Amino acid sequence: MSLRSDLIGEAVAIEPQHPWPRIRVDAETWRRAILGIASGQADLAGLWSDGAAVHLALAEHGTGALLVISLACPDGTFPSVGVTHPPAQRPERAIRDLWGLEPEAAPDPRRWLDHGRWGLRHPLGDRAPHDTTPDAYPFLRAEGPPMHQIPVGPVHAGIIEPGHFRFTANGETVVRLEERLGYVHKGIEGLMIGASLDRAARLAARVSGDSTVAFSLAFARAAEAALGVAVPRRAVWLRALMAELERLANHLGDFGAICNDAAFSLMLAQCGILRERVLRAARTTFGHRLMMDRIVPGGAAVDLADPAPLRALIADLRDAFPELIELYDATASLQNRTVSTGVLDRDLARHWAVGGPIGRASGRSFDARRSPGYAPYDELDFTVPVRTEGDVDARIWIRIEEIGVSLGLIEQILDRLPPGPVLRPFDPTVVGRTSGEDEGDSAARSREGIALVEGFRGDVLVWVRVDDDGHIARCHLRDPSVFQWPLLEAVIEGNIVADFPLCNKSFNCSYSGHDL
Incomplete structure (x- = not known):
């Protein structure tokens, strides 16, 4: 048992x-x-x-x-x-x-x-x-040999979201890192209460902009499960197509950004070009660079009229990306910065059930597309890359390999995309009820659904409860960063301060998705 x-x-x-x-x-x-x-x-x-x-x-x-x-x-x-x-x-x-x-x-x-x-x-x-006097946050103390503290953020040198990092170091060696987050709290769960299904879907799509497809898919699947709505088969495949495009764009961006933090800006520029091609292909085929609001409860808001731009994109990436892989692998200065830096222990990754490239680089093979799994991935042929070294280099290689996997999945989807409608309209005040239920029936008010989908960072969870008026009674959204941010504190310990940007970028946790 x-x-x-x-x-x-x-x-x-x-x-x-x-x-x-x-x-x-x-x-x-x-x-x-x-x-x-x-x-x-x-x-x-x-x-x-x-x-x-x-x-x-x-x-x-x-x-x-x-x-x-x-x-x-x-x-x-x-x-x-x-x-x-x-x-x-x-x-x-x-x-x-x-x-x-x-x-x-x-x-x-x-x-x-x-x-x-x-x-x-x-x-x-x-x-x-309560008055609006800001609370003084009591950071944890580190005791031992002569040490100093380095406060970083919440305002950073780059155009990124706010978060505070408090380093305690002995010379250049980090003894402790403690994070202070919450600066991007938007009150998403409060905004969800009483929202219509359409408005709630739009809120979910804006939890974390780089994961808009993943959150839209998770919310739609949870709402559809709660209400017993069957989605057209073509829409199911289009959703997976959008999810893989999102994964592709973000992995390309991460690969370049990690190398940039090792002062190898050439890789950032080249990966930026390829990422831009993905975003432009998404704009051409789905009408939005990030594909925001293209996945909705009941299916998809748009159809794929012409697959040609995506096939051209695949050809371009298959031609250009191998050279970048070779460049990374053959550049000794890059290897010196990434290999054995920021190691996440395999047991720690398992204990925290950390997903995505972070978990898979430390030996944890979990991928929500496989288990528990969801359509159409049960009909697609793909592997889940896993490495055991747990360092920055391993997290880069997981992304490199997943880019290849996503290209293969996009090809399979385009080759096998079924015909038919892409949206099944429904009335949320009616669906999900069993025969004989009336407006005051308690069962009708407890229509609940839950979904777990694989975003580019890892598994995204959404739980939703729909009331008898078809509005959101309660909704909880969980970004993979919730379980990833604390592990960043662990991997930097014993590394030098200058390696923190590499570790941080190789995790690429979401501030917005975490803070909600």
Whole structure:
């Protein structure tokens, strides 16, 4: 028996969530789930609240099947997950900041998203008034030989999003790095409450601009699962086509940017040219460079009229990209900076269930397209590149290999793209109900869905609850960066300060996707 099966057997009730169940549990079963995740029996996939309860998503090893565990919080508290499983600490702190629910015995009582500038506490909970004097953030201390601190950000030299990094160093060697994020908090979950399905889809598409396709796909799949909407087959394949184009553009950008942080600007320029070709092909075929708002609940907002620009793009990349790979591999100064720099330990990657190129460069083969999997990838032939070195070089090579995989997937999709409509319009106030339900039926108000899709950074999770008026009752979106940012602190330890840009860029976590 797996942990997932055991927990379902101990459920107080099973809620109508699709395609995987959500179970209500008591505090004892909640603690059993925490211990099971901490001991490696399953992976933590998400932790959030809707105000009345806390919800924990776990993924079963091997199959990737999800289970959401819910614990009611009538007294405003819940047993801390982070006290046993560190990856849950920041999500717990976010729950406390947003909803006011207190994780009992939590190891880190500091505020996370709340910087003291909102004019209130717990904006999704009791909305307690608070002055707007910014809170002083107590960074952790490092003790030992003579050391100094280097504060970086939140305003940076480049045009990037804000985040603060506090280095403690002994000479040039980093002893500790601590991040302070939350500067890009936009109140996405609050904006989702009461939003129409169309508006919610647009909000999801803007969580993190470079992952607009991934978030749109995850939201659409979760909403469709909640409402029982079947998507036209052609739309399913078009969605995958857009997802691979997004992956292609971002991996090309990352490859060049990492090399640029090793003072090899030629690679940034050449990869920038190739990335621009991808974005222009997307604009030509789907009407938007980032393909924003092109995936919607029910299918796709646009069809592919002419595949010729994409076929030309594939030919261009297959011709130009190998030379850049050879250039990277043969440039000793680049290898000197990337090989053995910023190593992410394999066990740490497994414990944090980190996905995407970061996890796959450290031996973790998880890819949501494979497990739990979703259409049309079950009909496509592709491999998931994996390396074990865990350094900057390995993270570069994973991206290089995934660029080749995406080119092959795009070719397969174009060759096999089925005919037919691309959108199935539906009324969210009607679909998802079983025969005999009326407007006041509680089952109609608990239409819930969850989805896990593979973005270029890793797995994106979206959970949604749709009310009987067809509006969003609650929605939670989780970017892969939530579990990746803390590991950046780990990999820089023992490296020199000058190698932080390389480590940071090789992770390329999203500020916006993390802060919501």
